[in-house]
Amino acid sequence: MSTPLRATGVLLVAAFLCGCGASAAREDGASAAGRRFAAALAAGDYRAGCELLAPATRDEVEEDAKGPCGPALRDLDLPPAGPARGVDVYGRGALLRMAGDTLFLSQFDSGWLVTAAGCVPQAQDEPYRCSLKGG
Amino acid sequence: MTGGNGPDRAERLGFWRSNSLTLVFGGAFLVVLAAQAVAGRAEFNEQMAVAGLQQIGFGAYLTSSDFAVDVTENWQSEFLQFFLYVFGTVHLLQRGSPESKPLDRTGTESDREQRTGEHAGSDSPRWAGTQDWRQAVYSRSLGLAMALFFFLSWFAQSVAGVSAYNAERLLQFQAPIDWSAYLASSDFWNRSLQNWQSELLAVSAMAILSVYLRQRGSPESKPVGSPHSATGVEG
Numbered sequence: 001m002s003t004p005l006r007a008t009g010v011l012l013v014a015a016f017l018c019g020c021g022a023s024a025a026r027e028d029g030a031s032a033a034g035r036r037f038a039a040a041l042a043a044g045d046y047r048a049g050c051e052l053l054a055p056a057t058r059d060e061v062e063e064d065a066k067g068p069c070g071p072a073l074r075d076l077d078l079p080p081a082g083p084a085r086g087v088d089v090y091g092r093g094a095l096l097r098m099a100g101d102t103l104f105l106s107q108f109d110s111g112w113l114v115t116a117a118g119c120v121p122q123a124q125d126e127p128y129r130c131s132l133k134g135g
Numbered sequence: 136m137t138g139g140n141g142p143d144r145a146e147r148l149g150f151w152r153s154n155s156l157t158l159v160f161g162g163a164f165l166v167v168l169a170a171q172a173v174a175g176r177a178e179f180n181e182q183m184a185v186a187g188l189q190q191i192g193f194g195a196y197l198t199s200s201d202f203a204v205d206v207t208e209n210w211q212s213e214f215l216q217f218f219l220y221v222f223g224t225v226h227l228l229q230r231g232s233p234e235s236k237p238l239d240r241t242g243t244e245s246d247r248e249q250r251t252g253e254h255a256g257s258d259s260p261r262w263a264g265t266q267d268w269r270q271a272v273y274s275r276s277l278g279l280a281m282a283l284f285f286f287l288s289w290f291a292q293s294v295a296g297v298s299a300y301n302a303e304r305l306l307q308f309q310a311p312i313d314w315s316a317y318l319a320s321s322d323f324w325n326r327s328l329q330n331w332q333s334e335l336l337a338v339s340a341m342a343i344l345s346v347y348l349r350q351r352g353s354p355e356s357k358p359v360g361s362p363h364s365a366t367g368v369e370g
Contacts, residue, residue: 104305
């Protein structure tokens with residue numbers, strides 16, 4: 001019985017650990033990517049901002065504007081994000097609350113990328129309404 | 136298991152043969168668990184592809200909450216099934232079923248019938264021969280172990296479940312919820328109840344079908360020629 005018991009214990013602990021949300025490293029990674037995106041927009045560097053968008057989100061921005069990403073991102077006139085207030089990371093996704101904006105991010109091989117920005121909470125349980133989102 | 140040839144044949148059986156029930160089912164468990172991981176990862180990556188997000192490797196999926204909740208939601212219901220069955224069959228009867236005790240032996244039975252306390256033999260487990268809390272615990276150890284595994288698995292399901300559920304909510308641009316809110320969520324109860332109903336159906340079907348149907352050579356069945364009315368007889 002000891003081997004199955006040990007295997008059960010290991011799997012339960014693994015379930016507990018992976019269910020406990022994210023490690024600090026992943027929270028830091030998501031938060032840093034969000035702050036870089038906000039800093040790029042604040043500096044007027046929309047090209048750098050576009051580099052930090054997830055591919056599907058970038059496609060959506062370009063399709064909606066029927067033009068290149070940089071000018072389209074500038075025209076969205078996203079609110080100044082300000083300092084980060086808190087981050088939630090689950091699975092491959094993250095929600096970054098900043099003083100003036102809320103961002104959604106997703107983890108890619110190349111790092112964390114923004115999937116939505118300019119997001120405003122709606123009534124309970126409804127999705128955030130976002131000026132910029134993809135997927 | 137030894138047929139009619141008695142202990143001599145049992146002693147001649149090697150380790151693998153004499154433990155084949157546990158080994159075969161334990162091995163099959165690992166094979167099916169691996170297959171579940173392969174299918175689960177494929178389904179997970181389909182969802183990521185639809186959302187235009189990064190697909191993940193096998194190792195990442197094995198340590199994901201998505202895989203953990205799918206595994207533990209089934210584990211908890213299996214352990215619940217055996218916990219209820221072990222405890223329930225102490226008092227509940229089914230006339231004609233080999234899964235039931237004889238109709239006149241309901242309850243926890245006497246020390247003589249159970250070989251406990253002063254009726255324990257030299258070959259009885261040590262705690263069976265005691266007359267204190269150790270006998271009380273050992274007398275219920277099978278059911279208690281099942282109950283413990285059930286609660287641990289169910290707890291693991293809830294912890295992995297809230298993580299997987301929140302990951303899905305983030306994909307939908309919804310805010311995550313905390314563990315206590317998840318315990319009241321439809322996702323948690325749908326995952327739990329859909330498994331519980333299937334276990335209860337299987338137990339009740341086994342109890343009643345074994346009255347009328349037979350499986351020659353199986354201890355889960357009555358001998359083929361036993362009358363339908365014979366209760367508590369194993370073949």
